[in-house]
Amino acid sequence: MTHHTWYFDLVNHRLSEHHVAGFLPFPVLDGIVTTAESALRWAVDDFGRGTDHPRPLGVARPHSVRDVAAVLRFAHEHGILVVPRAEGHSTGGQAQAPGGLVLDMRGLTTVHHVTRHEIIVDAGARWSDVLEATLPAGAAPPVLTDYLDLSVGGTLSVGGISGATHHHGLQTDNITELDVVTPDGTHVTCSPTHQPELFDALRAGRGRRGVIVRAALRLVAAYTHARLHRLRYDDIGTFLTDHRALMTEGRFHHLEGQIKAIDGTWVPLIDGVSYFTPPTAPSEERLLGGLSDRRDALEITDFTYHGFQNRLAEDVSRLRAAGPWQQPHPWINLFLPDHAAEHIVSETLTELTAQDIGDTGHVLLYPILRARITTPQFRLPDTSTAFLFALLKTAPSGDTNALARMLAHNLRLKQRVVAVGGTVYVDDIAD
Ligand SMILES: Cc1cc2nc3c(=O)[nH]c(=O)nc-3n(C[C@H](O)[C@H](O)[C@H](O)COP(=O)(O)OP(=O)(O)OC[C@H]3O[C@@H](n4cnc5c(N)ncnc54)[C@H](O)[C@@H]3O)c2cc1C
Known part of the structure; x- marks a missing residue:
């Protein structure tokens, strides 16, 4: 893992590992920044697979909320597009950042807290991770996607539908609180009662109003069969x-x-x-x-x-x-x-x-x-x-x-x- 300093060339709009006069130091992350071919190839692929998407400048892999905030703040100050991405199961390029930075959320997967009624989990975790954490507590999310290896942040940014939706609504109807980093790099907690406008803008918000870093999700009692x-x-x-x-x-x-x-x-x-x-x-x-x-x-x-x-x-x-x-x-x-x-x-x-x-x-x-x-x-x-x-x-x-x-x-x-x-x-x- 390379934690070394990257630089941003504002004139040619690119990341560089070498410092040249006029280049700005890119924030040093707990995670990594990479322009490796394999990372760029990962970033331009999605489940649609029919289109050659334009490449991003690089991929940032945050390991902390602080990292997400640092990348967004830098990008906001210098007009760089940042798009969060996790499992890449979009089919129409929704997780692409042509000429910008892709924020690979798969490093943020911690389950912070589970009770019979609620789980608090990082947005890069998959629904399979969520279910694995809740079942021992005799609980489950009321709405699970058909395929569980989609990320929490990825489906909360579109809605999240299942065969249980006629009872419980969408996955986004079952959130109690969200931690988000807004596009200017500010870390905010929002809920139906605290900053409700932001909370509503984020649910099924397609990642446009901020990066979801953590979600508190309602649970229901699970059965065995x-x-x-x-x-x-x-x-x-x-x-x-x-x-x-x-x-x-x-x-x-x-x-x-x-x-x-x-x-x-x-x-x-x-x-x-x-x-x-x-x-x-x-x-x-x-x-x-x-x-x-x-x-x-x-x-x-x-x-x-x-x-x-x-x-x-x-x-x-x-x-x-x-x-x-x-x-x-x-x-x-x-x-x-x-x-x-x-x-x-x-x-x-x-x-x-x-x-x-x-x-x-x-x-x-x-x-x-x-x-x-x-x-x-x-x-x-x-x-x-x-x-x-x-x-x-x-x-x-x-x-x-x-x-x-x-x-x-x-x-x-x-x-x-x-x-x-x-x-x-x-x-x-x-x-
Ligand atoms: C095999 C398969 C099965 C599916 N089953 C269902 C289903 O049963 N029900 C259903 O509703 N949908 C289903 N979908 C659609 C799926 O929910 C969406 O495509 C979802 O966005 C994919 O999540 P992902 O982790 O792969 O996200 P990505 O493709 O990585 O990202 C998707 C979108 O979410 C944004 N995003 C990702 N992480 C964050 C974050 N932390 N904060 C803010 N924005 C973020 C991205 O910028 C992008 O706009 C399925 C898709 C596939 C391919």
């Missing part, structure tokens, strides 16, 4: 009708939909998950009564609670080893106002084949109850219920035409959805 009920439907209309009933009645702890290509046909499926701790077990009659799924196709699978929350880990390891994880991911996540959901989903599926999503792609549909979402910056359709419609596409490696086709389709779909009052989540794509 989870039972997944996979309900199958023959048509989108019935699938959405049951989805609405399940979202408003809140029968399942976790509720999500997906539409899978099975033998060349799009098949809507609802995954309803009920948590339990034996000897108590979920009542099938209460959970499934009155639904119109194809009961002959019902699948029930039991998991441990942790196994369910971490359910994507095995698939991800496989995808990493086999290659698709490294392929381009032209993803699009849209919120559909409920009144337009059936039409948009049906029309979209009519024009798409499984190939248009890619071999390892997914189509997801999550129910959203607007009343549960209190994060002011989070943009939703102006309707009491909505659906997150996610087309998680994977393009073949090296096939620029296929990637361009997928991106062009995303843009057309976005325009169609926005025209009926829908909004875009995470992947802001330009018209």
Whole structure:
């Protein structure tokens, strides 16, 4: 690790390890500053993988809040762009700092405090670290992303949705306090009662109003087991009708939909998950009564609670080893106002084949109850219920035409959805 002094060449806007007259000393950090090729390559890559992003000047790896403040203060004084980044699972360049500095938050991962009701954790920690720290206390975050190896700061800066959102809102609706370094390098603590404007600007604030360094997060009681009920439907209309009933009645702890290509046909499926701790077990009659799924196709699978929350880990390891994880991911996540959901989903599926999503792609549909979402910056359709419609596409490696086709389709779909009052989540794509 090199703690030596770096210098900033204001004329040519670059970092230097050598002092020349006129160069300014860059703050010495507890962590490091680097311009190494491997660090710059890490910084320009993201999960989208379809675009060659312009390079940053360098990467700063803070090891303390003091480091974050020092970098931001220096950058503020000298007009240098600084963008925080952690796990790099953005798909549209959101964590890029072209010509500026990338702040690698992965060195700030300490869990400071855990009780049954709250965890205080550094923003560079992943949700898998959070869960590992809370489960021994019999507690868990009420909303966990499907994939746990995303950072706390990364998802709090966009919102954070899961199948529990119809009960508990977003991850950003479950924060009790944030420690942040504002763009001028000031360390501030804010909460719903202390500096509430800053608190609201940071939640789903895309890192623009400051770098989140630490978060106090609300916890709920954890169970030991989870039972997944996979309900199958023959048509989108019935699938959405049951989805609405399940979202408003809140029968399942976790509720999500997906539409899978099975033998060349799009098949809507609802995954309803009920948590339990034996000897108590979920009542099938209460959970499934009155639904119109194809009961002959019902699948029930039991998991441990942790196994369910971490359910994507095995698939991800496989995808990493086999290659698709490294392929381009032209993803699009849209919120559909409920009144337009059936039409948009049906029309979209009519024009798409499984190939248009890619071999390892997914189509997801999550129910959203607007009343549960209190994060002011989070943009939703102006309707009491909505659906997150996610087309998680994977393009073949090296096939620029296929990637361009997928991106062009995303843009057309976005325009169609926005025209009926829908909004875009995470992947802001330009018209
Ligand atoms: C496989 C996969 C699964 C996903 N599953 C879900 C899901 O279930 N639910 C969901 O809601 N989303 C999901 N997402 C989207 C994901 O939540 C966002 O892309 C998130 O921003 C990624 O977090 P990250 O740590 O990779 O952040 P990065 O890509 O490193 O950064 C993302 C954004 O956050 C900002 N940022 C990072 N750290 C900080 C910080 N400390 N302070 C302020 N700003 C910061 C960055 O500047 C950037 O704008 C998924 C994405 C992938 C690739």
